[in-house]
Amino acid sequence: MTGLKLVEGYMPIQMLGEMGLQALLFIFIFYLLDKKMGIKVNKLLQATLLFVYSILYFRYRIYPPIPFSVRAIYATMTLIGIFMWVSSTEEAWQDFRRPIIAVADATTGAAKMIRTVVIILLPFLVGFMGYNSMKPNVDEPIELRTVHPAPPASTKVHGKTFVLQTAQSPFRVDNDGKYSDKVQNTYIDGNPWDEKAPPYLQYVREGGQIFFQNCHWCHGDNLNGRGMFAFAFNPIPANFTDPGTIAQLQETFVFWRVAKGGLNLPREGFPWASVMPPWEQHLTTDEIWKVILFEYWHTGYYPRTWD
Amino acid sequence: MAIITKQARKKIWAFLALGMFSGLLLLPLFLSLPTGASGADPVPAASAKAADAKSVEKSRDVWYKTEGPVVGAPAPKTTDGPKDYPRYNFESRVLLWVGLQQHLYYGSFVLAVPIFCMVVEYLGIISKDKALSRKYDQLAYDFVKISLTAYSLTALLGGIVIFTFLTLYPTFFTYLSGIFRPVMATYALLFIAESGTLYIYYYGWDKMREGFLKWVHVSMSVMLNVIGTVLMMLANSWIAFMQSPAGVDADGRYLGNIWHVIHTTLWNPINVHRLLGNMAFGGGVVAAYAAYRFLTSKTDEERAHYDWMGYVAMFIGVCFLIPLPFAGYWLMREVYAYRQQMGITLMGGLLAWLFIIQAVMIGALFLTTNYYLWQGMERMRGAERYQKYIKYMVFVLIACFIVWLTPHTIVMTPAELKAMGGQQHPVLGNYGVMSAKNGAINTIITTTVLSFIMYQRGNKIPTVKWAPLGNSFLFGFFTMAYINIIWLAIYGYYIPANVRVGLSVPQVASTLSCLFIGVTLNALMLKGAKDTGPIAWGQISVRSQYALIMLATSFTWMMGLMGYIRSSVRLFWHVNEIMRDNSPWAFTHTIGFGANMISFNVLFFWMTILFVFWLGSLGAKKAPVTAPSGQKVPIPASSH
Numbered sequence: 001m002t003g004l005k006l007v008e009g010y011m012p013i014q015m016l017g018e019m020g021l022q023a024l025l026f027i028f029i030f031y032l033l034d035k036k037m038g039i040k041v042n043k044l045l046q047a048t049l050l051f052v053y054s055i056l057y058f059r060y061r062i063y064p065p066i067p068f069s070v071r072a073i074y075a076t077m078t079l080i081g082i083f084m085w086v087s088s089t090e091e092a093w094q095d096f097r098r099p100i101i102a103v104a105d106a107t108t109g110a111a112k113m114i115r116t117v118v119i120i121l122l123p124f125l126v127g128f129m130g131y132n133s134m135k136p137n138v139d140e141p142i143e144l145r146t147v148h149p150a151p152p153a154s155t156k157v158h159g160k161t162f163v164l165q166t167a168q169s170p171f172r173v174d175n176d177g178k179y180s181d182k183v184q185n186t187y188i189d190g191n192p193w194d195e196k197a198p199p200y201l202q203y204v205r206e207g208g209q210i211f212f213q214n215c216h217w218c219h220g221d222n223l224n225g226r227g228m229f230a231f232a233f234n235p236i237p238a239n240f241t242d243p244g245t246i247a248q249l250q251e252t253f254v255f256w257r258v259a260k261g262g263l264n265l266p267r268e269g270f271p272w273a274s275v276m277p278p279w280e281q282h283l284t285t286d287e288i289w290k291v292i293l294f295e296y297w298h299t300g301y302y303p304r305t306w307d
Numbered sequence: 308m309a310i311i312t313k314q315a316r317k318k319i320w321a322f323l324a325l326g327m328f329s330g331l332l333l334l335p336l337f338l339s340l341p342t343g344a345s346g347a348d349p350v351p352a353a354s355a356k357a358a359d360a361k362s363v364e365k366s367r368d369v370w371y372k373t374e375g376p377v378v379g380a381p382a383p384k385t386t387d388g389p390k391d392y393p394r395y396n397f398e399s400r401v402l403l404w405v406g407l408q409q410h411l412y413y414g415s416f417v418l419a420v421p422i423f424c425m426v427v428e429y430l431g432i433i434s435k436d437k438a439l440s441r442k443y444d445q446l447a448y449d450f451v452k453i454s455l456t457a458y459s460l461t462a463l464l465g466g467i468v469i470f471t472f473l474t475l476y477p478t479f480f481t482y483l484s485g486i487f488r489p490v491m492a493t494y495a496l497l498f499i500a501e502s503g504t505l506y507i508y509y510y511g512w513d514k515m516r517e518g519f520l521k522w523v524h525v526s527m528s529v530m531l532n533v534i535g536t537v538l539m540m541l542a543n544s545w546i547a548f549m550q551s552p553a554g555v556d557a558d559g560r561y562l563g564n565i566w567h568v569i570h571t572t573l574w575n576p577i578n579v580h581r582l583l584g585n586m587a588f589g590g591g592v593v594a595a596y597a598a599y600r601f602l603t604s605k606t607d608e609e610r611a612h613y614d615w616m617g618y619v620a621m622f623i624g625v626c627f628l629i630p631l632p633f634a635g636y637w638l639m640r641e642v643y644a645y646r647q648q649m650g651i652t653l654m655g656g657l658l659a660w661l662f663i664i665q666a667v668m669i670g671a672l673f674l675t676t677n678y679y680l681w682q683g684m685e686r687m688r689g690a691e692r693y694q695k696y697i698k699y700m701v702f703v704l705i706a707c708f709i710v711w712l713t714p715h716t717i718v719m720t721p722a723e724l725k726a727m728g729g730q731q732h733p734v735l736g737n738y739g740v741m742s743a744k745n746g747a748i749n750t751i752i753t754t755t756v757l758s759f760i761m762y763q764r765g766n767k768i769p770t771v772k773w774a775p776l777g778n779s780f781l782f783g784f785f786t787m788a789y790i791n792i793i794w795l796a797i798y799g800y801y802i803p804a805n806v807r808v809g810l811s812v813p814q815v816a817s818t819l820s821c822l823f824i825g826v827t828l829n830a831l832m833l834k835g836a837k838d839t840g841p842i843a844w845g846q847i848s849v850r851s852q853y854a855l856i857m858l859a860t861s862f863t864w865m866m867g868l869m870g871y872i873r874s875s876v877r878l879f880w881h882v883n884e885i886m887r888d889n890s891p892w893a894f895t896h897t898i899g900f901g902a903n904m905i906s907f908n909v910l911f912f913w914m915t916i917l918f919v920f921w922l923g924s925l926g927a928k929k930a931p932v933t934a935p936s937g938q939k940v941p942i943p944a945s946s947h
Contacts, residue, residue, distance in 0.1 A: 006734065011733060011737070012734055012735075012737035013797065015734055016706055016710070019702075019706055020702065020706065023702045027698060062734055062735075064726060064728055065723070065726050066732065067718065067719035067720075067723040067727065067732075068719070068720075069717065069718040070713065070718075070735060073709075073713075074709055077708050077709050080705070081701050081702070081704070081705035081708075084677075084678055084681075084701050084704075085697070085698050087850055088678070088681045088682075088694065088698075088701070089681075089685065089694050089697070090685055090848060093848075093850075140721040140722065142718055142719065143721070145716065145730070146655075146656050146657065146659070146716065147655070147715070147716050148651055148655040148656060149651075149656050149657075150649070150651045150652035150655075150657065151647065151648050152648065153646075164648070165647055185803070225729050226728075226729075234721060234724060235729060235730045237729075238730070239729055239731050242736050243736065243737060243740050243742070243800050244715055244736050244739050244740055247740075248655065248740060248804070250647050252647075253647065253651075268652070268656055302802070302803030303803075304804035305803070305804060
């Protein structure tokens with residue numbers, strides 16, 4: 001499976017595409033076996049094969065590895081899908097049930113043997129599951145980390161109160177100096193080092209300078225959370241290029257998080273697994289706004305707005 | 308002098324009765340018009356002007372930002388003690404939770420069932436087939452009979468809730484009722500109007516069985532539903548005010564404009580969401596009732612009847628389930644727009660895991676609906692030709708469900724976190740955000756519509772001349788819809804959030820177009836279609852009936868869950884940012900506790916509703932139920 005590469009930027013679609021192709025292949029193989037070669041594979045066997053294959057796919061194909069909780073969701077969904085498929089028609093359902101009923105009834109010698117083995121093994125299986133769930137676990141416990149804890153209604157930075165619902169970046173401005181949520185789009189391909197660059201791009205440049213002086217050590221040159229110190233932390237710093245971080249948030253949320261850092265996360269932010277310094281102790285308010293401006297411009301994401 | 312015939316006399320009485328009902332309906336509105344909620348004594352005009360200048364303090368509305376005279380007391384600052392929070396040796400909040408949830412379940416049921424009755428009775432009137440018409444009429448009557456007992460229980464539970472509220476949260480209740488005094492009075496009056504209409508509607512059924520009077524009767528059901536809906540909207544205004552207050556100043560002082568207090572920013576989204584939700588829930592409950600009766604049926608005739616009843620109820624319920632996610636989306640959008648922190652607490656923060664559970668339930672509802680329709684095709688001769696497509700549809704549904712369920716915040720051990728190299732997974736992280744979710748749910752709904760179209764034409768072959776053209780159009784239309792939905796879901800990653808939110812509009816438009824145009828076109832194509840055989844009612848698998856029961860349980864559980872989420876998001880506020888909750892229970896329960904409470908409420912509801920059904924069956928006449936036979940299959944006019 002390692003021969004096929006997941007192409008960066010297209011991975012989510014690629015995964016769905018692969019799933020679709022595999023499903024088609026699966027259908028095609030059993031169609032060939034049945035219609036062209038006369039080998040009718042029982043639905044129970046087909047279902048079992050499909051389920052095992054899907055488990056292996058989600059376990060080994062996707063990299064980085066998918067956490068167990070998500071794989072469990074996927075496996076459950078696959079199982080439900082398989083059940084819907086095998087029981088969608090009475091004919092398929094009877095075909096699926098046949099081996100199970102045969103074993104339960106034990107009308108043949110082989111079936112009787114399987115039933116005996118199952119009856120003997122079943123208590124052991126239950127016992128094993130019980131043992132597994134009861135045995136002391138030395139792993140670190142699972143923590144339901146809230147990545148984006150709800151912000152306060154307002155925050156005080158350098159003596160000034162900012163209402164998070166209404167505050168605006170003073171540097172997200174058009175050429176007339178007025179706040180504009182379109183300006184980033186206008187200059188998304190602009191050159192901040194151009195001497196004649198508009199004010200917005202100049203602020204972006206200044207923000208970039210601040211970023212590379214203070215932030216890139218952890219958040220990385222590409223803003224992807226893989227700076228040179230990143231892997232000293234667990235979890236590693238936020239990846240701004242991921243659509244689930246700054247792209248989901250209002251600019252004021254990011255302002256609050258940067259200003260207050262990991263130390264001042266609210267109670268909801270348990271287990272407070274962030275070592276980001278409260279940047280208000282090191283940067284001015286303007287510098288914080290500018291660095292955020294740069295982060296949005298560089299990643300190409302836009303802060304969330306509501307009108 | 309002209310002789311007034313008996314028929315004409317009946318008409319006059321009918322008009323008079325209708326006029327009286329209309330008057331009764333409008334009366335509370337008139338009553339509430341003259342004064343606001345000031346409660347102040349009338350002031351003589353001359354002295355009023357002078358007093359205005361001196362004593363009338365003005366303040367600013369927290370939401371509308373308008374100036375208004377302060378006419379109410381500020382929100383009380385409560386303290387933890389017997390004065391503000393008298394209590395038993397039990398968590399007061401939990402007591403109120405159970406009472407309110409049960410009241411809501413029954414309230415939803417009795418609001419939804421009359422809408423069903425209205426639709427089914429109307430179908431009976433317009434049906435040209437006499438036998439079918441009688442069957443519809445009987446079904447509507449059965450519905451309202453069940454709802455009558457449930458209605459009493461609703462009122463009873465409402466009383467219990469009021470007393471619980473008054474005795475456990477007296478200060479808060481006094482504050483709220485001080486502001487909503489005219490609304491509460493109107494509510495009580497409307498309740499009387501609702502009861503009167505319902506009783507006349509039920510007991511007048513036989514008297515108004517034929518001709519013009521039947522139309523009067525069905526008009527009364529319209530009126531019943533109008534009153535019911537207004538009642539629900541008034542009750543919604545209280546909870547909407549608690550979540551997004553308006554009409555008061557920052558201290559919680561009422562500013563004299565009752566419309567501002569009612570019409571808060573979340574009121575209408577909640578109204579729409581609840582109305583649709585009630586209908587879907589009502590459909591689910593009736594379908595589960597029919598499924599239960601099907602499974603316990605002793606004869607083929609009974610099985611046929613309850614199979615049909617389950618189908619009709621499921622059909623009506625699903626009609627309202629389909630637009631429900633869009634209404635929910637609108638509500639959440641308004642919540643975000645109202646307070647960012649509230650939106651994040653709901654969907655990205657403290658309550659995000661409950662939203663994952665909600666996603667599971669929504670997915671389960673649509674999967675179950677599809678499954679039921681596929682099972683239903685088994686009882687139609689000729690539907691086999693569509694069964695080969697089921698496996699592809701299962702794949703599409705499950706693939707979308709996988710995207711729909713992938714959480715934004717993944718549960719993982721620290722070791723897994725390290726292996727993943729960060730909080731966000733580079734592949735799955737993309738499924739965790741709204742753009743992907745919108746694409747997934749729209750695809751799921753469009754596929755459900757496709758299943759329904761297949762079901763519609765299960766035992767029919769179109770014979771109209773333009774059938775090939777119609778089929779090509781349907782194929783092209785659905786293909787374009789899928790492409791549009793998926794393409795916009797991908798495109799959503801490359802544009803600003805506010806534009807992305809707007810993308811949901813064309814996505815939803817694609818889905819709804821498939822629903823309305825697809826189903827209508829299909830129905831037109833099936834006019835005079837060749838029958839490949841009648842629907843063999845009653846010959847459906849038992850699995851389908853379990854699916855109906857699951858559908859109903861999912862509805863109930865989801866209602867409990869979403870109500871809990873909506874209420875919890877206020878965190879430690881009785882009235883958001885206006886009146887603080889200083890009781891010892893101003894904390895958010897753990898997910899496990901919340902889930903157990905919801906399950907308890909669901910179990911309790913189902914136990915009591917079974918009792919209601921049993922009561923309903925006690926009075927039932929042992930009327931022979933005839934099996935639908937031949938070509939005249941009793942199904943909603945819109946479906947075949």
